[in-house]
Amino acid sequence: MKTVKWGSLAIACLAQLLLAIDLTVLHLALPSLVTDLAPTATQQLWIGDMYGFALAGLLITMGNLGDRIGRKKLLLIGAVAFGAASALTAYAPNTELLIAARALLGVAGATIMPSTLSIIRNVFTDPAERTMAVGIWSGMGAAGFALGPIVGGLLLNHFWWGSVFLVNLPVMALVLVGGILVLPESRNPNPGRIDALSVLLSVAGVMAVVYALKTGVIDGFAGTVAVAAVGGMVVLALFAWRQVRLAEPLVDVRLFRHRAFSGAVGANLFAIFGMISLSLIIAQFLQLVLGWTPLQAGLASLPGGMAGMVGGVLAGRLVSWWGRNAVVALGLLLSAVSFLAYSRADLGTTFLSLLPAMLVGGIGIGFTFAVTNDTILASVPKERAGAAAAISETAFELGGSLGIAVLGSILSGAYRDNLRLPAGIPAQELPYVTDSLGGAVTVAASLPPEVAGPVTAAARTAFVEALQVTALATAGMLLVLSALALYTLRGVPKVIPEDVLAQAHS
Structure with a gap:
């Protein structure tokens, strides 16, 4: 039985790691992809976003489908589909087929994501072990998020852009073979129709x-x-x-009447909101202010991802000491502290001075995701684990999109408000300079040296000031959320037994 449990966890974590890597690995491949396929600006957006659109839209459906036909079966189908879609994406001969292949990747990813978490929920029947297993699973997600740019950078240094998708094939082959050999099947015995x-x-x-x-x-x-x-x-x-x-x-919306469930989903959504903000800010700071390469910036994100993994593993033990609300509140508080540290960054800031904030924030995010995901799963009977996992994953996707929209807008607006440009910039180039730091650096490269230097300096100064504003806004949001977590999750048992769930859903 132990072999089945820990083997199932290993397979679920491997799939989770790959899916998390795939969310960020494309970012580095876009420049060479654009050179080869020459997509329009609109097509570039669809290439980047189609995977996320299909994934987010189908999570709820696929989570319920897994409850009905079997989580193992759906995971294996998803692994085959993900491998095939990865090959199609890597060898897409034109932009239209690439966008279609990215959509297929999203569909396949939607079958895998809720399946991994619901399998853990059904295999780990001991509540304390389940909390630890979910923490490890959450930590793998944080590690994969950090590894994406590194894997992409290493592959692109030696191969063409399609290699970042071909790397999925051997991993999914391992998931497929291991799943056939190890995973037990589980489904809702009375599922009803979809x-x-x-x-x-x-x-x-x-x-x-x-x-x-x-x-x-x-x-x-x-x-x-x-x-x-x-x-x-x-x-x-x-x-x-x-x-x-x-x-x-498909979704028992009455669950949201319960503080524990709605509080855990809300904390999940806004925690990823903050994590996306961190990725958005730090990647641009390291590359466009400090002048690092994409691979160097990717390597720099690794300590934060590893800290998130450590936080996820430790969360179960802390819950047994302090309770769920205290651990989630602490995780969000640590994340807020890290953003307060980022708000003090300036043009003289070095990576080493950012490292403590990265580690503190990573551990905080690890604490939060581990406990909130486990609380969401524990709030429903295991027969409905796929549907609950889908809600958790959908909150993750919505939180990421919300973070980019809200905090990206704050960053862009503060950048424009603080930008003090010198004279001598051609009128046709001015919109690119005022749009973003990346645009300003690109335009400056084509300007005379006596104009290029002041433009770059002004843009970097404005960006750092915008970074400070965005980091403060994120810290404030996380502080409020930390206090709310203490309230919404108070009274939730450290260990949530099955009989409590049976009573809650009877």
């Missing part, structure tokens, strides 16, 4: 909201983006209304 209208509403609503959040940062929240945002929220409201009236809903 409501087709609910599936359509959930996919349409989530995809519309994610599209609006991601696109609004670049195009502004007007026109098509505003229609998508409002329409998506209306569709999600209709989805929630329908779930209350179904005997077998």
